[in-house]
Amino acid sequence: MDVAEYKCPNCNADLKFDPATQKLSCEYCLSSFTVEEIKQICAAAENSIPKPEETGQQEFADHNKLYHCNSCGADIMCDDQQTALFCYYCHNPVILAGKLTGSYKPNKVIGFKLTRDAAIDIFKKWVGKRMFVPSDFKSSQQLEKMTGLYVPFWVADCRVDADYSAIGKKIKTWTSGGYRYTQTDEFRIVRKGLISVDGIPADGESKIDDLLMESIEPYDYSELKDFSMSYLSGFYADKYDVDKAEVFPRIRQRAQLAGKNTVKETLQGYNTIVPAVENYNIHGTDWQYMMLPVWFMTYKYKGDMYEFAINGQTGKIAGTPPLARRKLRLFCAGIGALLSGAMILCTGLIGGIIK
Numbered sequence: 001m002d003v004a005e006y007k008c009p010n011c012n013a014d015l016k017f018d019p020a021t022q023k024l025s026c027e028y029c030l031s032s033f034t035v036e037e038i039k040q041i042c043a044a045a046e047n048s049i050p051k052p053e054e055t056g057q058q059e060f061a062d063h064n065k066l067y068h069c070n071s072c073g074a075d076i077m078c079d080d081q082q083t084a085l086f087c088y089y090c091h092n093p094v095i096l097a098g099k100l101t102g103s104y105k106p107n108k109v110i111g112f113k114l115t116r117d118a119a120i121d122i123f124k125k126w127v128g129k130r131m132f133v134p135s136d137f138k139s140s141q142q143l144e145k146m147t148g149l150y151v152p153f154w155v156a157d158c159r160v161d162a163d164y165s166a167i168g169k170k171i172k173t174w175t176s177g178g179y180r181y182t183q184t185d186e187f188r189i190v191r192k193g194l195i196s197v198d199g200i201p202a203d204g205e206s207k208i209d210d211l212l213m214e215s216i217e218p219y220d221y222s223e224l225k226d227f228s229m230s231y232l233s234g235f236y237a238d239k240y241d242v243d244k245a246e247v248f249p250r251i252r253q254r255a256q257l258a259g260k261n262t263v264k265e266t267l268q269g270y271n272t273i274v275p276a277v278e279n280y281n282i283h284g285t286d287w288q289y290m291m292l293p294v295w296f297m298t299y300k301y302k303g304d305m306y307e308f309a310i311n312g313q314t315g316k317i318a319g320t321p322p323l324a325r326r327k328l329r330l331f332c333a334g335i336g337a338l339l340s341g342a343m344i345l346c347t348g349l350i351g352g353i354i355k
Contacts, residue, residue: 016234019112019148019293019312024230035111035230066239067094074207077104077237088147088236089207089298090305104239106227108290110219112148112235112312119295119310120146126317134301134322142299148312150232150291151213152204152240155221156251157196159284160259164191165277168270189273191266194283197258201292202247204240208296209307210250215318216311219292223313227291237291244287256280 007015015024015038023032067076069087076087076094087094114122120143127138166189173182199221203213225231259280267273293312298305301322308319 014233015230017111017231018115020115022111022113024233035225035228038230039228069094072207075239075241077239088145088149088296090300106152106289106291108224108288109150109227109231110221110223110290110292110313111225111231112293113223114293114295114310114312114315116146116148116295118315119148119312122310122315122317123297123308127321137299137301137322142297145299146295146297148235149294149296150235150237151208151294151296152238153201153213153290153292154204154240154244154247154251155288155290156200156202156248156255157198157286158200158251158255158282160195160197160255161279161281161283162191162193162195162259162263163277163279163281164263164275165189166267166273166275168267168274169272170269171271187270189267189270191263195259195262197255200251200254200258202250204242204247204289205238206241208238208309212307212309212318213294216294216309216314216316219311219313224290231291235293240289248285251285252282255282 007013013026015026015033017023017035018025018032021032023034024038025032065077067087068074069076069090069092071092072087072090074087074089074094123143123146124138168187168189170185170187171182172185173180175181201213201217201219203210260278295310295312297308299308299322300306304322306320306322308317310317
């Protein structure tokens with residue numbers, strides 16, 4: 001099978017996907033092309049066989065490399081033009097493990113909109129508000145570890161069968177003729193129906209904290225595109241190691257909560273509500289496997305690994321910064337010394353006044 005390469009039609013240099021312009025750019029002749037333009041130019045590579053799904057899977061298998069980290073067990077995926085120098089989870093060197101099968105090819109992708117420089121600026125502003133972090137946490141060496149990463153996500157559209165009943169009370173009070181009256185009306189509340197909850201994401205990478213990925217949501221699905229290998233050019237991508245069956249409990253929990261909140265929005269105007277039946281069952285789920293953009297960085301401090309993520313589409317940042325306890329102790333000691341000095345000064349002044 002012929003090799004599919006994303007080369008500049010003008011100078012034949014490698015093209016890389018540019019988040020700022022959402023185009024594939026050539027750093028040599030400064031030409032740029034949309035993904036659709038390159039797909040048309042490279043039609044012989046991407047569309048030469050009549051079965052597009054098989055072609056896409058084979059292309060995906062042929063044009064990415066799989067690296068394996070012997071330290072933490074992570075599998076790191078990148079296109080065949082990149083060389084992975086370190087594991088972005090534990091910072092240890094990684095070794096080439098081989099090729100991926102086409103079954104790991106995603107259905108959809110959202111391309112990076114945030115450049116690396118923009119991501120670093122967001123991180124610097126975020127860190128700048130935190131006083132008690134280690135000094136090297138803000139260093140240029142640490143910032144070099146900021147990695148553009150496509151994270152594998154399972155995204156589900158769920159149909160939630162809601163069955164809800166309760167007793168609602170409306171209480172009215174008034175005063176007349178020196179007496180206070182209370183009127184309590186009880187109502188039987190019934191809510192039954194099928195609620196559609198669409199676009200529930202769950203990452204398929206066990207090495208990344210689930211809560212961290214949820215913290216940088218949401219993504220704007222209106223910018224979803226059909227997956228093309230060209231989006232991976234210049235970035236890394238994770239190979240999913242958590243399948244649909246394993247993420248479904250997380251999906252179900254979020255779908256049920258969404259269904260519950262939808263019903264709750266209809267229960268207005270009651271003073272008290274006592275539920276009798278409250279069931280939210282999933283009756284049908286449609287899945288999509290997609291790659292979503294994340295600027296990812298880890299930091300190792302005193303034996304613990306800290307993870308930070310920035311939504312590569314919106315710029316939303318999340319993570320728990322390490323606490324430099326020595327800095328905190330010195331700060332507290334300084335505050336204590338200032339307070340002690342102020343108390344001694346006040347005592348002296350009061351003593352002088354009394355004399």
